[in-house]
Amino acid sequence: MKVKKIHFIVNPISGGGKGKEVEKSIRKLFYDYNIEIKLTEKKNDAHDFAIKSYNEGADLIVSCGGDGTFNEVASALVNKDIPLAIVPIGSGNGLARHLKLPLNYEKALQLILNSKMIIEKIDVGCLNEYFFFSNTGIGFDAEAVKVYSHQKQRQLIGYLKCVFLSIFQFKPVHLILNSDVYNFEGKAMLLNISNSNCMGYDFTIAPQASLKDGLLDVNLVKKCSWFKFLSIGLGFVVKKNFSKKQSYFKTNHLNVKTSSNGFIQLDGEYMALDTQELKISILPQALNILVS
Structure with missing residues (x-):
């Protein structure tokens, strides 16, 4: 060294x-x-x-x-x-x-x-003036992270508990999403934008995501029943798409307007923004990481 x-x-x-x-x-x-x-x-x-x-x-x-x-x-x-x-x-x-x-x-x-x-250059996600390296999300995952931030029990069991509790208080958010490959307006359960293929605990909803492709992997789950939403969650676990309510695409930028008052999760941390308009993009190879 x-x-x-x-x-x-x-x-x-x-x-x-x-x-x-x-x-x-x-x-x-x-x-x-x-x-x-x-x-x-x-x-x-x-x-x-x-x-x-x-x-x-x-x-x-x-x-x-x-x-x-x-x-x-x-x-x-x-x-x-x-x-x-x-x-x-x-x-x-x-x-x-x-x-x-x-x-x-x-x-x-x-x-x-x-x-x-041995240094690898990795992509960096941008949400307005903030950076993210793993993923950012609006909707149910942000709700679960918010609940998680207020309780003492940590590790996987703590997060699973918060996911369960979030079911009883989460309401779908209205989104207007525009990108070069996909557009949407309506209520959604979840909008997750991934830079890496792991959200933590080896759980992924974007297994194809890469830190070096200059693209963001976007998962949108439209408003649906809780039974359907849970089946989509199971699909994430077994890497299958079980519903037309789920849309997945890759892009290097997207604009989002949300009714959630800027309430998001950023790399697993709860964050309240003072805007409902989000500009999300990617900075290719913008961070040097020591890997060996």
């Missing part, structure tokens, strides 16, 4: 407090390197730390946390000439799974320590 100046941005509460163990392992393994460890305390700390580390001349920046931490760090490094490494210690870890990176933090740190500095 040629780099010497490595900055680690660690979310200490990720993985039920596993971030604190990661900090200890970093100090033990990288004793011979010029390292700096920055611990987040609140939202946007990871983003601000990444900007600071870049300006301080770090050779490599490492995101140690979940998908939310990664989104903040990576958003600061889009179109920057610096590699980003991932030590996944969250619950879903969607992007790390897509890239087939180690999900065990000790193995992830060893990969960095023994790195051959």
Whole structure:
């Protein structure tokens, strides 16, 4: 490994407090390197730390946390000439799974320590002024993420619980969708736009999605009965389309107007926007990721 100046941005509460163990392992393994460890305390700390580390001349920046931490760090490094490494210690870890990176933090740190500095350039999704790296969504998935953000139980069981609870409070949203290949106006259960093929926990609704094709994979589920919606969900699991209520297409941009008041999920994090008009596009090969 040629780099010497490595900055680690660690979310200490990720993985039920596993971030604190990661900090200890970093100090033990990288004793011979010029390292700096920055611990987040609140939202946007990871983003601000990444900007600071870049300006301080770090050779490599490492995101140690979940998908939310990664989104903040990576958003600061889009179109920057610096590699980003991932030590996944969250619950879903969607992007790390897509890239087939180690999900065990000790193995992830060893990969960095023994790195051959093989860098891959990946595409980055844009939603208005925000970036996403795995996926963004309007409708049911955003509702489930919103519920998930307010409860303490994490991991897969916690998310499944929130999916169940969301069934009783979700109402279909009205969408006007325009793209170069598909247009739609009406009520929808779900609109998910994927950059990677994994939403987390190895679950996918866009198995053909690629981080390198310069395209977004869009899944639209129109308003339907809950029985039909659950059958579509089963179809996602077994990679089959069971309903005409589901539409799938690829595009490099789309415009959406929504009645959801800008209520979305972005890389698995709940976000309320101050607009109902969404411009979604792709930046090809805009982020450098260390993969080996």
